[in-house]
Amino acid sequence: MLEVAQLSKVYGPDPAARPAVADLTFDVAAREFVCILGSSGCGKTTMLRCLAGLEPVTSGHVRLRDEVVSGPPREMAFVFQDYSRSLYPWMTVERNVAFPLRYKGVPKQEARAATQEALEAVGLGGRGRSYPWQLSGGMQQRVAIARALAYRPQILLMDEPFASVDAQTRAGLEDLLLDVWQRYEITVLFVTHDIDEAVYLADRVLVLRAPAHVALTVEVDLPRPRNQLTTKGHPDFGRLRSELLAALSPAGTPQ
Numbered sequence: 015m016l017e018v019a020q021l022s023k024v025y026g027p028d029p030a031a032r033p034a035v036a037d038l039t040f041d042v043a044a045r046e047f048v049c050i051l052g053s054s055g056c057g058k059t060t061m062l063r064c065l066a067g068l069e070p071v072t073s074g075h076v077r078l079r080d081e082v083v084s085g086p087p088r089e090m091a092f093v094f095q096d097y098s099r100s101l102y103p104w105m106t107v108e109r110n111v112a113f114p115l116r117y118k119g120v121p122k123q124e125a126r127a128a129t130q131e132a133l134e135a136v137g138l139g140g141r142g143r144s145y146p147w148q149l150s151g152g153m154q155q156r157v158a159i160a161r162a163l164a165y166r167p168q169i170l171l172m173d174e175p176f177a178s179v180d181a182q183t184r185a186g187l188e189d190l191l192l193d194v195w196q197r198y199e200i201t202v203l204f205v206t207h208d209i210d211e212a213v214y215l216a217d218r219v220l221v222l223r224a225p226a227h228v229a230l231t232v233e234v235d236l237p238r239p240r241n242q243l244t245t246k247g248h249p250d251f252g253r254l255r256s257e258l259l260a261a262l263s264p265a266g267t268p269q
């Protein structure tokens with residue numbers, strides 16, 4: 015579904031400058047859940063911005079369903095880490111969620127139904143008339159997820175979406191995401207710093223090294239549906255986590 019081939023990105027006019035992304039190649043299948051791990055500054059956000067058509071690439075290409083991505087594709091939605099900046103404070107929750115649908119040309123009544131359904135999917139069916147600032151951080155992030163879902167994307171890109179919420183809320187959001195991923199049959203590309211989160215969510219984890227390229231691919235064959243207690247207590251969970259931890263440590267030498 016998504017094909018990234020020999021992608022490189024150099025910021026600024028000097029082609030000899032150090033690239034943020036270099037020779038990055040991977041594919042994502044339809045309905046796959048892929049997590050991306052990598053140390054701070056290795057180029058993960060730059061990669062996502064190139065994939066989303068928000069940043070011009072220096073060389074290589076990104077294809078979504080065989081079409082080269084050259085601007086934000088209509089079938090893609092994004093959820094970023096900073097929910098406080100991603101929601102409009104002067105709009106109600108409902109209007110925040112419905113906002114991108116107007117640009118997609120979705121008829122009003124259909125947009126209203128999609129908004130309500132998405133808010134219910136994230137457990138906020140009764141909060142449509144609230145304003146973002148009346149909600150907790152975790153609830154605001156759920157609104158951002160609802161907005162992405164209401165848009166009915168085929169592919170969802172998420173950049174550390176749960177990094178700024180507490181551990182308990184985070185676990186709830188992970189389970190919510192797995193539930194909606196299965197229910198809406200979407201493809202997810204999820205960037206995180208958290209190894210446990212990557213193993214818990216993914217079908218496959220890619221470890222990036224700077225400048226962003228795939229240093230290691232780990233298949234996660236843990237059974238689904240996953241559960242915070244049984245999945246994290248599964249013997250393979252520890253094995254996968256150790257493998258990824260070794261790859262991410264400065265001395266790691268992934269093949």
Ligand SMILES: Nc1ncnc2c1ncn2[C@@H]1O[C@H](COP(=O)(O)OP(=O)(O)OP(=O)(O)O)[C@@H](O)[C@H]1O
Pocket residue numbers: 025026034052053054055056057058059060061
């Ligand atoms: N707009 C920009 N202009 C110039 N350089 C940039 C720009 N954005 C990022 N960079 C540089 O590109 C490199 C990769 O940054 P990027 O934010 O993509 O990494 P990251 O892996 O997402 O980091 P983090 O995990 O800390 O969010 C860094 O060296 C950064 O300084």
